[in-house]
Amino acid sequence: MLDTATPTHDKAAAAAGLKTAVRILDRWGASGEQGEAILRVSHSTYARARRGDLAEIKLDRDQLTRISYLLNIHAALRILFDNPANRYGFMAMANHNPYFNGRTPLSLIGGGDIAALYETFKRIDALRGAQW
Template sequence: MQTANELAHNKAAAAVGLTTAVRILDKWQASGEQGEAILRVSHSTYARARRGDLAEIKLDSDQLTRISYLLNIHAALRMLFENPENLYGFVSMANHNPYFNGRAPLDVISSGDFAALYETFKRVDSLRGAQW
């Protein structure tokens, strides 16, 4: 059982993670609907994250994992690209590698399917030489 202090720390960390993920999605030029589907959060939660108004937030393990994958996709892209146009534009570009088949990574993960988010992370991460 978590102490009150641990629970408060976890809620604060979840709020920071969600706010950061929403900022990244905004830089990727994802629509609110796309961001909500990717992170599996409600419209009101997404809007509150955009405003940085997440004092009381409860996220389940699926949502936290989605945030983690999104942050890790961004981290991998930061290792690959120095140019902000590529860093933030990569996910919107048509990708002709086998998994994407001409679709942009953002379009793939916007389905809200957890497996699509995982597969996109795996493929972006492999570009930087990650071993699976």
């Protein structure tokens, strides 16, 4: 069986990733409940990430994957948009392209389904040429 706990030497990187992901979610206008569902973390872990108090954080592979998708969505948006209002507002804007069908990307990923997070990443990445 695979160990899904974060190795000790990666805890600092995991903490930095989580803290950054929470800051991005805040900039996108995500509620605490949405952020907790997207990252699949507890309310207390999310609150600690907001405060930057992550000395003893333990994240599993699923949580690290979610953080990675979120950071990559943010990176793609930074490439696509020079304007901060679009860069940070895109996720809360109604999107009428296929898959989104008038919903906001944030509302789709806010339910916590990792498949929705992946699909959202994939479609935003495709806008910039999908050259990761």
